[in-house]
Amino acid sequence: MKTKAAVLFEFGKPWSIEEVELDPPKAGEVLVAWEASGLCHSDEHLRLGDLGGPLPEVAIIGGHEGAGRVVEVGPGVQNLREGDHVVASFLPACGRCHFCATGQSNLCDLGALLMTGTQTDGTFRRRINGKNVGAMCFVGSFSQYGAVPEASVVKIDDDIPLSRACLLGCGITTGWGSAVNTAKAGPGQTVVVLGCGGIGSGAIQGARIAGAEHIVAVDIVEAKREKALQYGATHFVTSIEEATALVADLTRGVMADSAILCVGVLQGAMIEPALNLVRKGGAVVMTAIAPLTENQVTMTMGVVTLFQKRVLGSLYGEANPRADIPRLLRLYRDGQLMLDEVVTAEYRLDEVTKGYDDMLAGRNIRGVMIHEH
CATH class of the missing domain: 3.90.180.10 (Medium-chain alcohol dehydrogenases, catalytic domain)
Structure with a gap:
């Protein structure tokens, strides 16, 4: 045919x-x-x-x-x-x-x-x-x-x-799973989602459904503020510098439990600022795709060791598609997961x-x- x-x-x-x-x-x-x-x-x-x-x-x-x-x-x-x-x-x-x-x-x-x-x-x-x-x-x-x-x-x-x-x-499942499966977001936590596109919208919702207290969305496009807040973000900023100061204030200096990178193109220079966003024992989740030629990462390795911070890759949000796609559709049917929006x-x-x-x-x-x- x-x-x-x-x-x-x-x-x-x-x-x-x-x-x-x-x-x-x-x-x-x-x-x-x-x-x-x-x-x-x-x-x-x-x-x-x-x-x-x-x-x-x-x-x-x-x-x-x-x-x-x-x-x-x-x-x-x-x-x-x-x-x-x-x-x-x-x-x-x-x-x-x-x-x-x-x-x-x-x-x-x-x-x-x-x-x-x-x-x-x-x-x-x-x-x-x-x-x-x-x-x-x-x-x-x-x-x-x-x-x-x-x-x-x-x-x-x-x-x-x-x-x-x-x-x-792809997108919603990847973002949701990055928050729920990889970052293991949970009640009372502080989660930062960097990038509010198709994947970031899923990560914000995953953190919300998991019960996170503070969900900080970061996107350079100010026009995405309303959507990010609709998905469940409690705060929206347009730079990682603003996010770092805000998270320090929200957590009294403890910092975020996790930072999920959902930007359009991942770059090695983004890892160090993301690590600065998370607490001791916190996780930076690399969900966004970097070009295969990108092989230089900037980070203070001693801080990773001494503060026991974690850098985690997340493919498809560690989802099991045969179980998680029907599960997410049930959440959509119940009004908990936004897809139309x-x-x-x-x-x-x-x-x-x-x-x-x-x-x-x-x-x-x-x-x-x-x-x-």
Whole structure:
């Protein structure tokens, strides 16, 4: 079949809307009609080449934060049927590797193939003019349709709007888990969230739901203040210097229990100021993506040792997608987790560049691409 998709042919170049030839799903795969896809900063990292990947040898379809309907089931698929509503998990969970079996499915071994553009069997399902085209994170939700591994989608209830459920395929789940699972936010704590985009909005809400007393949101865009406070931030500032002084005052000099880095592009120079925000034994959580070429970090190592501070990486918020995506949707249904309020604007497929221009300009918390079929 044919599908329209936003394709990247060369690092640094714009997305190109192309007609793509799509094969039927093979063993262990399903054909999904994507209804919606979040415009996550990670796709901008992909476009710029920050994440590595197969380009320029193999073009790639963007999009990894998707939700849609199963329209065909391949051989051997056990838990999905035609008509099921699903959310893509940008990190697959095979359920069999060492990490899945020990409760760390966000570190599933299938993740080694994420940026190759292939399916889990190392082959391709998409072509343009006879040449292979990859799909980001096995998903490629900047497309009307996609053949996707069963390991990469999670069945959800039919009553949840897919234009909101898609946010759980990456951003909201990553932010929520960074606060709840990695930082281990809890009642009475002080949590600082640096960056109030799609991931930061999830981290703020995770800290709120976990019972944090003080939640300080930091973003250089003053216009995000109202949204941050709506999500549950108790304070909003526009610089890390303001945050440091505020946290010192709020905690009588003890400082924050955790600082979660959810900025658009992580830089090594951000670690030292974040460490200064947290107390003895406190945690700095690195959730944001840094270019793979970024290998210089500034921090006073003696302080890390003597004050027992921790620097922690958090991939997908240490979430278990098969358990946590349904859990978060229950919180949404109960009115505790905000998803409607996170979506700032909706775009058509051919408006993908405008969506990212809006994101980079700080106009969006999260933009969502809505597909036409």
